[in-house]
Amino acid sequence: MNAPILEFQDVWKTFGNDKTKLDALKEIDLEIEENSVNLILGPSGSGKSTLLNLISLMDTPTKGKIFIKGKNTLNMSKSERSKFRRDEIGIIYQRDNLFPYLNILENVMVPMIVKDKEKAIKLLKIAGLTKITEFPDEIHIVEQQQTALVRAAINNPSILIADEPTGELNLEAADKLMNLIKSVGNKSTVLIASNNQDLDKYCDNIFYIKEGMILENK
Structure with missing residues (x-):
């Protein structure tokens, strides 16, 4: 068992x-192993997005402690939290959330700590994206989500978070994206929040959440 x-x-x-x-x-006790792919499964309104907001350091808990890489996040200053989020956490939203006025390559390079055009192009190619000078509204929704994934993974984050990443995709497109998440995120710990039970086949661990509580995991 890897360390949490x-x-x-x-x-x-x-x-x-x-x-x-x-x-x-409520009463969330949770351990996530390093380099694992995890599904947080639950219906709309169950607390999935709130949980992700805490993991991504976009919000703080009312009570309790959260440790990431052994660090108590509650002891971090606002600037420390911002830097940690930039360096260690990548986020993919249900909708691609790309900048419409930037082309695909430029979108991917936005969060790069060290600007490296060749690295960005290489990751885009790995993801199967070749239309890198086109704009988000000129490419298919699947390609938009793939671009968002590459952007989230561009800094090799320790934790890669995906909030309903397949919500607007058909089965074939969802399968393609999930396999890409595992491939691109193979050096990251991946957390996927969804109400889609079918995503369990891509994951090492499944955590069920209902009415704000983790019910069980397997």
Whole structure:
């Protein structure tokens, strides 16, 4: 068993005040092994996106501790969190979220810590993308998601997060993207949030979430 790269200890996330209080996450105890592919499976509104927001350091828990690579994220300053997110975490959204005024190559190069055009072109080729001077609205939605994946993986992140990455794709396109996620992210720990049970065949571990609680995993 590999050492955990991510650990949640009794994590809660609450929104609102006493009158409108909503516990989006409750009693989350979770360990994610390094270099594993993990599916967080649950229906809409179950807490998947809230969980990903905490992992990506876009938000902080109301209660509990979160450790990434052995570091207590609650002890990080705002600037430290921003730097850690840039250096260690890549994110793929349900919709590609590309910049419409930049071409495919330029989009991929935006988050690069060290600008390396040749590296960007190489990763795009690995992903099967050749229309690198075209703009997002000029390519197919599958290619848009592939571009978003390459952009998320461009800095070799320790953690690669995908929030409903196949939500708008057909079965064939979803299969292609999921295999690409495993290929491009083979040096990363991958976390995929989805309500699609069929994605379990691509993953090492499955965590079921309902009403803000992790029910079981296998």
